[in-house]
Amino acid sequence: MLSLDQLLQILGECSGDEQVTAQGEDVLDREFDALGYDSLVLLETSAQLKHRHDIDIPEDVIRDLKTPRAVLEYVNVPASRD
Amino acid sequence: MxxxxxxxxxxxxxxxxxxxxxxxxxxxxxxxxxxxxxxxxxxxxxxxxxxxxxxxxxxxxxxxxxxxxxxxxxxxxxxxxxxxxxxxxxxxxxxxxxxxxxxxxxxxxxxxxxxxxxxxxxxxxxxxxxxxxxxxxPPGGMLAVAAGPDEVDAHLLPGVVIGAVNAPRQVLLSAPEPALTRMETALRRAGLTCARARAAQPFHHPxxxxxxxxxxxxxxxxxxxxxxxxxxxxxxxxxxxxxxxxxxxxxxxxxxxxxxxxxxxxxxxxxxxxxxxxxxxxxxxxxxxxxxxxxxxxxxxxxxxxxxxxxxxxxxxxxxxxxxxxxxxxxxxxxxxxxxx
The missing domain is CATH 3.40.366.10 (Malonyl-Coenzyme A Acyl Carrier Protein, domain 2)
Structure with a gap:
């Protein structure tokens, strides 16, 4: 299981924020574009998820995941990938 | 009151x-x-x-x-x-x-x-x-790297320069080919995340x-x-x-x-x-x-x-x-x- 806080922590670190700026449930459905996370940050996030949590999100998949909720659902509900 | x-x-x-x-x-x-x-x-x-x-x-x-x-x-x-x-x-x-x-x-x-x-x-x-x-x-281009200038500096191959500093963890490298492709391979091997920018020339390169x-x-x-x-x-x-x-x-x-x-x-x-x-x-x-x-x-x-x-x-x-x-x-x-x- 990956929690929202863990995901936001990684996103913050990958984008170079010293503090995690995006917090709380209200960011769940905000698009990464609107949070300032561009495609390079998302690629780096996918690399860090693999490295730290052994979670594999292929590059072409993470490109299509637009919100934190979409990432968490992809990661935490493997059945939905069938 | x-x-x-x-x-x-x-x-x-x-x-x-x-x-x-x-x-x-x-x-x-x-x-x-x-x-x-x-x-x-x-x-x-x-x-x-x-x-x-x-x-x-x-x-x-x-x-x-x-x-x-x-x-x-x-x-x-x-x-x-x-x-x-x-x-x-x-x-x-x-x-x-x-x-x-x-x-x-x-x-x-x-x-x-x-x-x-x-x-x-x-x-x-x-x-x-x-x-x-x-x-x-010369044909070449730019490569976005999810890392700061200091971290990237240690990896730079001859002929490759930092062409842009965009954010604390985003730089653009610039180089003619084939140096740019070699750089991309080396960075990926070192575990750094990178992506080609849409450019066909090595802008901001000497x-x-x-x-x-x-x-x-x-x-x-x-x-x-x-x-x-x-x-x-x-x-x-x-x-x-x-x-x-x-x-x-x-x-x-x-x-x-x-x-x-x-x-x-x-x-x-x-x-x-x-x-x-x-x-x-x-x-x-x-x-x-x-x-x-x-x-x-x-x-x-x-x-x-x-x-x-x-x-x-x-x-x-x-x-x-x-x-x-x-x-x-x-x-x-x-x-x-x-x-x-």
């Missing part, structure tokens, strides 16, 4: 237009405004009338499937310059008066045009001469100095005037003084010098609350701005005029309308700015 806290009105936010450069171009960028917004359309048509091969550029811009050479300097740079200036002109025409301007790479030429350093006609002439010179650059030197005199030094609006430079990382702005050596040197957009943005934001409006295709600069502590905390704000990626023409219009509505509120502009869409 509690004394009510004295009411401090929020400090006025300074309005800044930002202009993206190479890499931000995409098929039909901002084309939804063409034929819909009068000021935007007139500026684009003026550019196509003056640029050599203007008709072909227009066709390539409007094509659903862009030409193969769309990311090449010959196509991308004149179109980016024209679209950036057309959007900036649309905003000023709608009644927005920027307090400062900041552009990334070729976007700095658009910022200088809006600041009155050179006219749009002179900018178009410079750009066509510039394209005629730098199209002779090799550009040799390219220009081999064609000395091919670039006309057109009249320059001191900026009438504060101009921040992504070349120097700070506000541009009049002496530098009116020195052609400064402008001619840009293709060979690194872009310090990240440091320039941080310096600008450190001066107080700002509203940044990205006047160009995509949202790359807005994305960089949203990651700064000033914008993340809400002291400053970043608004993109256009959608993050290519979409239907109506999406461009809807996006500009929404951005202008957002801008009308903090500036108390009455009536709300209208670009006559």
């Amino acid at each position: 509690d004394t009510p806290a004295p009411h401090h009105p929020p400090p006025a936010r300074r309005l800044v237009f930002t202009f993206p450069g190479q890499g931000a171009q995409h098929a039909r960028m901002a084309a939804g405004l063409y034929g819909t917004c009068e000021a935007f359309t007139a500026t684009m048509d003026h550019a196509f009338a003056l640029l050599p091969g203007g008709a072909a550029l227009r066709e390539g811009w409007l094509a659903q499937t862009p030409p193969a050479r769309f990311d090449d300097i010959t196509c991308a740079q004149p179109l980016l310059y024209a679209v950036d200036v057309a959007l900036g002109t649309m905003l000023t025409g709608a009644g927005l008066r920027p307090d400062a301007l900041l552009g990334h790479s070729v976007g700095e030429l658009a910022a200088a045009t809006l600041a009155g350093v050179f006219t749009f006609d002179d900018g178009l002439r410079y750009l066509s001469e510039y394209v005629a010179v730098y199209r002779h650059a 090799v550009m100095r040799d390219v220009a030197a081999a064609r000395a005199g091919a670039l006309t030094r057109l009249p320059l005037r001191a900026p009438h609006t504060t101009l921040y430079s992504a070349r120097t990382g700070r506000e541009l003084d009049d002496g530098t702005a009116t020195d052609w050596r400064f402008w001619l040197g840009q293709p060979a010098e690194p872009v310090l957009f990240g440091p320039a943005l941080r310096r600008l934001l450190s001066g107080g609350p700002h509203v940044l409006v990205e006047a160009g295709p995509g949202q790359s600069l807005t994305s960089l701005a949203r990651r700064t502590p000033e914008v993340a905390r809400g002291d400053s704000a970043a608004v993109a005029l256009l959608p993050a990626r290519a979409g239907a023409p109506e999406a461009d219009v809807a996006s500009v309308r929404a951005a202008l509505e957002r801008l009308a509120a903090p500036h108390g502009l009455s009536p709300a700015p209208s670009p006559r869409l």
